[in-house]
Amino acid sequence: MNTTNSHQLFDRAKEFIPGGVNSPVRAFRAVGGNPIFIKSAKGAYLYDEDGNAYLELINSWGPMVLGHAHEEVEKAVRDALSGSFSFGAPTRREVEMAELITRMVPSVEKVRMVNSGTEATMSAIRLARGYTGREKMIKFEGCYHGHGDSFLIAAGSGAVTMGVPDSPGVTTGVARDTLTAPYNDLDAVRTLAEANRGNIAAIIVEPVAGNMGLVLPKPGFLEGIREICTREGIVLIFDEVMTGFRLAKGGVQERLGVTPDLTTLGKIIGGGMPVGAYGGKREIMEFVSPAGPVYQAGTLSGNPIAMAAGLAMLRHLDTHPETYNRLEAVGNALAEGFRGNLQKLGLNYTINHIGSMFSLFFTEQEVYDFESAKTSDTRLFGKYFQAMLRRGVYLAPSQYESLFLSTALTDEHIDTIIRASYASLEEILVKA
Numbered sequence: 001m002n003t004t005n006s007h008q009l010f011d012r013a014k015e016f017i018p019g020g021v022n023s024p025v026r027a028f029r030a031v032g033g034n035p036i037f038i039k040s041a042k043g044a045y046l047y048d049e050d051g052n053a054y055l056e057l058i059n060s061w062g063p064m065v066l067g068h069a070h071e072e073v074e075k076a077v078r079d080a081l082s083g084s085f086s087f088g089a090p091t092r093r094e095v096e097m098a099e100l101i102t103r104m105v106p107s108v109e110k111v112r113m114v115n116s117g118t119e120a121t122m123s124a125i126r127l128a129r130g131y132t133g134r135e136k137m138i139k140f141e142g143c144y145h146g147h148g149d150s151f152l153i154a155a156g157s158g159a160v161t162m163g164v165p166d167s168p169g170v171t172t173g174v175a176r177d178t179l180t181a182p183y184n185d186l187d188a189v190r191t192l193a194e195a196n197r198g199n200i201a202a203i204i205v206e207p208v209a210g211n212m213g214l215v216l217p218k219p220g221f222l223e224g225i226r227e228i229c230t231r232e233g234i235v236l237i238f239d240e241v242m243t244g245f246r247l248a249k250g251g252v253q254e255r256l257g258v259t260p261d262l263t264t265l266g267k268i269i270g271g272g273m274p275v276g277a278y279g280g281k282r283e284i285m286e287f288v289s290p291a292g293p294v295y296q297a298g299t300l301s302g303n304p305i306a307m308a309a310g311l312a313m314l315r316h317l318d319t320h321p322e323t324y325n326r327l328e329a330v331g332n333a334l335a336e337g338f339r340g341n342l343q344k345l346g347l348n349y350t351i352n353h354i355g356s357m358f359s360l361f362f363t364e365q366e367v368y369d370f371e372s373a374k375t376s377d378t379r380l381f382g383k384y385f386q387a388m389l390r391r392g393v394y395l396a397p398s399q400y401e402s403l404f405l406s407t408a409l410t411d412e413h414i415d416t417i418i419r420a421s422y423a424s425l426e427e428i429l430v431k432a
C-alpha cells in the first residue's frame with residue numbers, strides 16, 4: 001500500500017498544526033504509524049490522497065449513518081448554497097429543524113441549536129446549574145462529553161489514548177465541582193448523591209457509552225439514575241451526541257425507555273456539518289436566554305447550510321424507518337461474523353455490540369466500565385488496526401472508540417470485513 005502523499009502531507013501538517021491534526025485521535029498515536037489523509041468519500045468507501053480505497057467503519061465518528069455524500073443531503077446543501085451561507089438572523093429552516101427534532105425525540109419539548117457536541121454539553125450543564133441553583137455535577141469515568149473544562153475529568157477515548165486523563169489547563173476549582181463514578185455502578189452514584197445532597201445540579205451520562213470503546217448500560221442502571229435524579233431534584237442529562245438518531249429514531253431514550261430531563265445531540269444531527277443541539281423539558285429550557293436568565297449564544301448557530309444538511313438527514317431518517325432495520329441487520333451480521341472468527345481462532349476476546357455500534361476489545365474480561373475496558377491489550381489492537389488498514393478496512397484508530405456502521409454497507413461489504421478481520425487476527429497472533 002503506497003501512502004507517500006499522506007506521509008508528505010503529515011510532515012507538512014506537523015510544521016504548522018499541533019501534532020499535525022485538528023483533533024488528537026486523528027494522529028494515529030494509539031495505533032502507531034502515520035495518519036491517512038482523506039481526499040474524498042462516497043457511500044461505504046473512503047479514498048485517500050494516494051488513491052487507496054477503504055471500507056469505512058467510522059463514518060466521521062457517526063454522522064454519515066447513510067454512508068458518505070448521500071444524494072438527499074448533498075442536494076439540500078447545494079440548493080441552500082445559492083441563498084448565501086450565513087445571516088446571523090432567524091431562518092425558516094431553524095423552525096423546521098426544531099419541530100422535527102422535538103417530534104423525533106419526544107422528551108425534547110424545546111431545543112437550542114449550537115455548533116458542536118461540546119457546545120451542547122457545556123450549555124446543558126450551565127443550564128442545569130442555572131435552573132437548580134446548584135454547582136456540582138456527576139459524570140462517569142470513561143464517558144466523554146466534549147472538551148469543556150468540567151468534562152475533562154476521567155474523560156475516556158482521546159484523553160485516555162493520549163495519557164492525559166486530567167488535562168493541564170483545567171483549574172482545580174472546576175475539577176472540584178465534577179464528581180465521578182464508575183459506569184454501571186449505581187451504588188457509587190447513590191453514595192455521591194447522598195454525600196452531596198442539595199448540591200448536585202446534574203448527572204450527565206452517555207446512556208450507551210461509546211468513548212471507552214462501546215459499553216452498554218446494565219439493566220436497571222439508567223432506571224436507577226433516573227430514580228435518584230427525580231428524588232433529589234437533579235437534572236438528568238443524556239448525552240446522545242453519538243447515539244441520537246442512530247440507536248433509534250429517538251435515540252437510546254426511545255430504545256431503552258428511560259426519559260432524561262435534558263438531551264444533548266450532535267454528529268448525525270448535522271448530516272456531516274458542524275451542528276449540535278441541547279433540549280428537553282419546556283420548564284427547564286425556558287431558562288435559556290432570551291426567554292430566561294441563562295446566557296448562551298452563537299454567531300453561526302442555526303447556520304443555513306448546516307441546517308439544510310441536518311434537516312435533509314433527519315427527514316430521511318424520519319420518513320425511512322426501514323433505515324433502522326438495516327442498521328440493526330448490518331450490526332448483527334458484523335457481530336456474528338466477528339464472534340465466528342474468534343471461535344475459529346480459539347480466542348476469547350470481548351465483543352460489545354448494540355445496533356450499528358460495535359467494539360472488539362483485546363481482553364478476555366467482560367467490559368462494563370472504564371477499568372474493565374483498560375484491561376485491553378492496546379499494543380495488540382494497534383497491530384490489528386494496521387493489519388486491517390492494509391486490507392482496506394478503516395477502523396477507529398484507538399481501542400477506546402466504538403465503530404459506527406452505515407446503511408451504505410452491503411452484505412458483501414460485511415463479508416469482506418469479516419474475512420479481513422479473520423486474516424488480520426491470524427496475522428498478528430502468529431507474529432505476536
Ligand SMILES: *Cc1c(COP(=O)(O)O)cnc(C)c1O
Binds near residue numbers: 146210240
Ligand atoms: C463526539 C461527542 C461529543 C463532542 O462532540 P463534538 O462535536 O466533537 O464537540 C460529546 N459527547 C459525546 C457522547 C460524543 O460522542
